[in-house]
Amino acid sequence: MVQLLCSNKVYEKLKQELSKYQIEIEQDGGLVLVENGYGIPSGKLSVVFDAIDYMDVVKLLVSGVREDIHYMNTLTGLSDNKFAVIEPRDILYLEAGPEGMMAYTKSNHYSIKETLQYYEGIWAAKGFIRINKSQLVNLLHVKEIIPWFNSRYVLRMDNLAELEVSKMYSKKLRNTLKM
Structure with missing residues (x-):
């Protein structure tokens, strides 16, 4: 190809x-x-x-x-010993943590296989942006952006979770949102 x-x-x-x-x-x-x-x-x-x-x-x-391929338009996650196929629009954020990669929705969280870098690459056009070394956020689910000290921000999500944007990724967030 x-x-x-x-x-x-x-x-x-x-x-x-x-x-x-x-x-x-x-x-x-x-x-x-x-x-x-x-x-x-x-x-x-x-x-x-x-x-x-x-x-x-x-x-x-x-x-x-490759945007037309279905597997890139969905994510398969594991929760309570059951797999679920999730649309990107339903995901609030992805997080790399001690238990591996997790995808968070309004109602549940799912264990997933791929890396943050993988989803950052294929879902950037869908409104996902890296906010720190371990989190990728769906901007469609950001309820509030709160200025924080030292040129950082806190994002309050639809599920009321608060995620901190590191100083390194703050500039990219400002440029993306034209702030």
């Missing part, structure tokens, strides 16, 4: 990241990812990127090219 024209080091990194999303690498793929400095093939759709920005290319592919 995707052809790569890049250095061996970037090729290995891209190969590993793309495999997480079941995006296949082919010698004659329809879309060509070209590292800056390599020749751009004629007659093919190409995306040129700097080596340091290879993760941005993965995010672009995952959020755009």
Whole structure:
């Protein structure tokens, strides 16, 4: 599906990241990812990127090219020895904790398999934003944004949970919400 024209080091990194999303690498793929400095093939759709920005290319592919895939539009979670298929709009936030990854809804919480980075990449277009090293929030369920000390914020969610936005992620929140 995707052809790569890049250095061996970037090729290995891209190969590993793309495999997480079941995006296949082919010698004659329809879309060509070209590292800056390599020749751009004629007659093919190409995306040129700097080596340091290879993760941005993965995010672009995952959020755009693969958005139609159903499994990315749902999440399967385990609660009380039962699995549930959950829509992203029903999730308030995701959290990485000592018991693993958890997805919180208004009425329940579920144990899930994937990482925060995975959902951050595929659900950014759905309104999910990272607020600290262990939480990803669905902005549709933020009831209030409370300014906090030291350039931080506290988000009060629909379920009245209060989540702290770290200083490192505050700027991204302000830019996203145009605050």
